[in-house]
Amino acid sequence: MAFTVYPALDIRGGRVVRLAQGDYARETQYGDDPLPRAADFARAGARWMHLVDLDAARAGGYTLGTLLCGIARDTGLQVQTGGGVRSREDVARILDAGAARVVVGSLAVREPETVAAWLAEFGGERITVALDTRQDAAGQWQLPVHGWTEDAGVTLDALLPRYVRAGLRHLLCTDIARDGMLSGPNLDLYAHLRALAPGVAVQASGGVRDADDVRNARQVGCAGAVLGRALLEGRLQLADALAQEARAADAARNAGDGPC
Template structure:
């Protein structure tokens, strides 16, 4: 199981939100590139980047910070937030992003996901963010009637590299991930599922790994707060 340290970008800073609320942002590092390099030096295999402003704006906003991270590090990075057309997908892949995450587009423009996955095999992930089993879009600001499992199954044959499943109510709350819902989703689809939201301790990581069906986990606040030591966590998962 791969552990993805998260760098959420707001106004050029590395921040963490509480349950997806932009007004509940804590700045942890004003130099996201330095933060990314620190994660790489601790031994991570991947980075998880989110353009929070972009998710609300519907277009990239923290591009300069993302590019600085790409210049400072050599590990692959996945990026989500405000990516809603082929031109933006192509631009980020050309700049060196290893995997683009499509969230709102997966609900509103599923054909884009299919086209992108065909055009860029292995480089497109679907971000499914949910409250109580229902998918939320546009930076989690809008809730839909789309159920998580239904959305995942809709991309079964699309060639999507991964599904990143976030339980919004757990995100940034340090209360542990929704292991049951994540495992159920992983069992319901053949697409690898990455857990996000609330991963805050070594026990959380071990519990996710022990399901035997979850491909990865994303952690942010716990790494910044020191509740989770990245080196120790990577060693435990190795």
């Protein structure tokens, strides 16, 4: 299976930031230079990046169109981006600004029929559904909304098959307990998702600390990993993560070398 590394930039007020477990009161700032950082990703060999509009995630109305356009124009990176996507017009506008894929999060939980219609209209390669999840005391994976403060009343296991039937190709799933905490990705969660939706490309998000975590995400069957805080703080070198991407590509090529 192909594997993609997604170096990530979360933007708030024009600055590169990270939130701990999605809490806006627990923000760490990393500078006001998102475009040069994206260019660094490209120079390191990345093919994709993940871009999040934290202001829009809170208030709606995607605000990073100019930055997105600059990244797509100047770096050659394919950009997966979202934050505050509320309408069909938002999706079309973000794609027109240069996005390769639009990430839809809270609305995907609250209005699955709406997002399923976008999958049909724009195609499964242009939409990434982002499901942020938290395991409850009974072991069920709940899907909190409204800044992760309110459960939506539907579980991950109930919602994901609906999207599979609607043509979902790309799923970004974050274990809320690990987001921004450098505690390692939840490999059990991703193994569960691979069994639940084997035809969907699952991106691991939350907790990635080092190249071993990237390798483990690949080996458990993920199609990609989103790299945030560890990359920004130099705990993980992008080149080391990209080596896992290259190994997956080599394995896929070798698997195709056998007889027809």
